[in-house]
Amino acid sequence: MCKKTFSFGGLHLNKHKISALSPIQDAGVPPFVYIPIKQHIGSPAQIIVKQGDKVKIGTLLAQAYGTISANIHSSVAGEIKKIEEVQSESGYFEQVITIQTTADDYEAGIDTSTQISNDIPQNSAEIIELIKAAGIVGMGGAGFPTPIKTSIPANKSVQYLIINGIECEPYLTADGALMLEKPEEIVIGAKILNKILGIQNAIIAIDENKPLAIEKITQITKRYVGVNVTVCKSKYPQGGERQLINDVTGREVPSGKLPIDVGCVVQNVGTVFAVYEAVMKHKPLYERIVTVSGDTNLTTAGNYRVRVGTPADYLLNLAHTKQSQIGKLLFGGPMMGISSVSLQAPINKTTGGLIVIGTQDSLRAEESGCIRCGKCAEVCPMGLMPFAIASNLRRNNTAPLKALHAADCIGCGCCAYICPAKIPLVDYCKLGKYEANKQK
Amino acid sequence: MSDIIWLNILITGGIALCAAITLYITAQKFALRVDPKEQKIEDILPQANCGGCGFAGCKDFAHACVNASAADFAKLYCPVGHSEVMHKVSQILGFDAPKRKNTCAVLRCNGTCQAAPKKIDYNGLKNCRVANLVMIGETGCPDGCLRYGDCLSACQFGALTINAKTGLPQIDADKCTSCGACVKICPRHLFEIRPISDDNQQVFVACSNKQKGAQAKNNCHNACIACKKCASLCADIKVEQNLSYIPTSVSPSEFGQELANNCPTGAIIYKSQVKKGKKNV
Numbered sequence: 220m221c222k223k224t225f226s227f228g229g230l231h232l233n234k235h236k237i238s239a240l241s242p243i244q245d246a247g248v249p250p251f252v253y254i255p256i257k258q259h260i261g262s263p264a265q266i267i268v269k270q271g272d273k274v275k276i277g278t279l280l281a282q283a284y285g286t287i288s289a290n291i292h293s294s295v296a297g298e299i300k301k302i303e304e305v306q307s308e309s310g311y312f313e314q315v316i317t318i319q320t321t322a323d324d325y326e327a328g329i330d331t332s333t334q335i336s337n338d339i340p341q342n343s344a345e346i347i348e349l350i351k352a353a354g355i356v357g358m359g360g361a362g363f364p365t366p367i368k369t370s371i372p373a374n375k376s377v378q379y380l381i382i383n384g385i386e387c388e389p390y391l392t393a394d395g396a397l398m399l400e401k402p403e404e405i406v407i408g409a410k411i412l413n414k415i416l417g418i419q420n421a422i423i424a425i426d427e428n429k430p431l432a433i434e435k436i437t438q439i440t441k442r443y444v445g446v447n448v449t450v451c452k453s454k455y456p457q458g459g460e461r462q463l464i465n466d467v468t469g470r471e472v473p474s475g476k477l478p479i480d481v482g483c484v485v486q487n488v489g490t491v492f493a494v495y496e497a498v499m500k501h502k503p504l505y506e507r508i509v510t511v512s513g514d515t516n517l518t519t520a521g522n523y524r525v526r527v528g529t530p531a532d533y534l535l536n537l538a539h540t541k542q543s544q545i546g547k548l549l550f551g552g553p554m555m556g557i558s559s560v561s562l563q564a565p566i567n568k569t570t571g572g573l574i575v576i577g578t579q580d581s582l583r584a585e586e587s588g589c590i591r592c593g594k595c596a597e598v599c600p601m602g603l604m605p606f607a608i609a610s611n612l613r614r615n616n617t618a619p620l621k622a623l624h625a626a627d628c629i630g631c632g633c634c635a636y637i638c639p640a641k642i643p644l645v646d647y648c649k650l651g652k653y654e655a656n657k658q659k
Numbered sequence: 660m661s662d663i664i665w666l667n668i669l670i671t672g673g674i675a676l677c678a679a680i681t682l683y684i685t686a687q688k689f690a691l692r693v694d695p696k697e698q699k700i701e702d703i704l705p706q707a708n709c710g711g712c713g714f715a716g717c718k719d720f721a722h723a724c725v726n727a728s729a730a731d732f733a734k735l736y737c738p739v740g741h742s743e744v745m746h747k748v749s750q751i752l753g754f755d756a757p758k759r760k761n762t763c764a765v766l767r768c769n770g771t772c773q774a775a776p777k778k779i780d781y782n783g784l785k786n787c788r789v790a791n792l793v794m795i796g797e798t799g800c801p802d803g804c805l806r807y808g809d810c811l812s813a814c815q816f817g818a819l820t821i822n823a824k825t826g827l828p829q830i831d832a833d834k835c836t837s838c839g840a841c842v843k844i845c846p847r848h849l850f851e852i853r854p855i856s857d858d859n860q861q862v863f864v865a866c867s868n869k870q871k872g873a874q875a876k877n878n879c880h881n882a883c884i885a886c887k888k889c890a891s892l893c894a895d896i897k898v899e900q901n902l903s904y905i906p907t908s909v910s911p912s913e914f915g916q917e918l919a920n921n922c923p924t925g926a927i928i929y930k931s932q933v934k935k936g937k938k939n940v
Binding site for chain 2: 304309643
């Protein structure tokens with residue numbers, strides 16, 4: 220089988236997929252959940268409940284507001300204690316709905332059985348309505364509302380639906396575990412998205428380091444027309460949207476354009492599974508798979524099915540993490556994740572993993588001068604020149620940023636990883652992107 | 660032998676003459692006609708090319724001055740040269756000099772190292788704009804100064820320094836030209852260009868935190884807790900979104916001392932002598 224990969228840049232990282240074969244465990248219900256009302260890109264949802272209300276699992280708490288927004292549902296049954304502000308992983312305060320939990324009690328209509336149903340509704344407008352109502356957002360990390368991504372403007376056409384099962388970040392295994400345990404559901408989810416987009420060309424892209432998942436899903440796709448599997452090389456950032464399109468179709472998304480402009484729609488496997496559950500089981504998005512991993516001296520690694528709004532420390536306790544020795548707690552993978560300010564930050568729809576790093580490993584190496592080796596430009600998957608962006612910004616010179624295409628940076632961190640002088644290049648690129656966007 | 664010398668002189672001389680005539684004609688025909696006034700104004704301007712006036716540089720500003728009508732000219736102002744320079748410019752053009760109050764930048768944060776100690780370790784790039792993108796800041800205040808000094812790099816006039824004791828940027832009002840570079844660069848919008856009163860005084864709320872009182876106070880002793888005490892002393896002061904703001908219409912000489920003395924947290928700063936070197940015009 221020919222293994223595909225993107226045309227330039229990228230790194231071969233040590234994978235550290237410690238929890239790759241761990242089964243998905245149910246994290247259970249914490250005594251309190253803190254459900255943020257903004258778990259997506261766009262405007263925050265509008266709260267429609269009040270303090271003292273009794274809610275069930277799946278009760279709508281906040282309604283999508285504006286064009287880019289998503290519904291927020293309750294992940295537990297219980298009583299709303301407070302509508303307050305708590306610290307998110309970045310430390311900024313975000314509005315949350317705090318619910319004191321009681322025994323599980325589902326909203327009427329939610330099918331909790333694990334039986335697979337593949338009787339896809341015929342009306343695609345109806346399917347989009349179901350996805351919208353379920354509050355599904357991109358679960359790979361960006362949190363872009365899925366209904367918008369799947370509603371294609373009249374002047375554009377789609378040729379490819381790419382299901383992203385790459386998970387190229389080290390340590391993270393949430394998508395891999397999901398593909399092992401729910402392969403058929405994912406394939407049916409892909410069929411549902413095929414139906415909405417009006418195509419018969421869904422491609423599930425899987426990293427070569429997940430042979431079991433490849434085998435299982437290939438077996439199942441034989442029974443479903445219009446869904447195929449592509450095996451991609453194990454390389455970082457293979458799972459980046461633009462890189463994946465380049466691998467699978469050979470097309471390149473032009474600077475400043477969206478995947479839809481080259482006829483592609485990319486969805487994460489987690490999102491596809493959520494679509495399946497929303498359409499076939501009428502289950503809103505209120506839980507996700509989260510990997511807890513990292514330094515094996517500090518924590519046991521595992522995959523958990525976690526209710527949205529669960530505080531991180533509850534999950535860390537479950538994984539027997541030595542919380543006092545944590546140097547850094549990352550929300551997301553070690554390359555692109557956010558170093559958390561608070562251990563109590565709630566898990567939201569886009570959190571793929573909690574990575575625990577010891578005190579020693581969390582310190583940055585001392586920076587020295589650039590030796591002009593050009594390694595950063597070599598590994599940049601977007602073809603940028605991070606050293607040039609950094610040296611201009613050091614001199615406070617923002618004029619050439621447009622010519623350097625700083626706004627195209629995807630923040631993958633390859634440049635900072637490879638830099639022998641340990642210059643925080645990805646930080647400079649972030650600044651370059653910020654300044655370049657300001658110039659527009 | 661002498662023939663060759665004479666021939667050489669004749670040929671090179673002839674070429675030189677032709678070239679000189681061509682160049683003269685070209686220079687006359689394609690001359691860039693600069694208004695002599697424009698050149699004069701440009702010479703008067705401070706040549707800081709800071710962009711504080713809203714134009715690309717001093718030359719651009721001079722061009723705009725020459726082409727402006729009397730009404731348009733009233734809107735043009737060089738913040739670096741102040742009224743002295745604008746007075747000279749107006750004399751050349753024969754318009755009335757636009758009059759504006761002296762201004763200088765103020766920092767709307769008083770989260771000093773003592774009042775807002777560091778709570779969070781950040782070992783990324785020591786740059787305010789990057790830090791603001793990824794985290795709340797080492798003090799835990801979502802609106803406070805990050806203290807990495809991006810404003811220092813933006814200031815062309817050396818008016819900003821980091822005060823070693825407080826950790827905050829300090830504004831030298833004598834050097835500050837109100838060009839607005841610090842206002843533009845600060846990711847938390849903490850700088851404000853405020854007028855200096857005729858008797859060289861200023862009063863302002865040095866806090867931008869919009870959190871509720873207890874939360875704000877938790878991170879910083881000098882935070883505005885929106886107690887509305889200042890609003891009770893002076894009716895013009897508005898307290899909105901848990902934050903007090905003193906409008907520029909409030910006279911510092913009349914209210915300044917009283918407001919600063921009565922603020923329970925020390926969020927209000929009153930400066931009795933803003934510019935130390937210069938006399939007021």
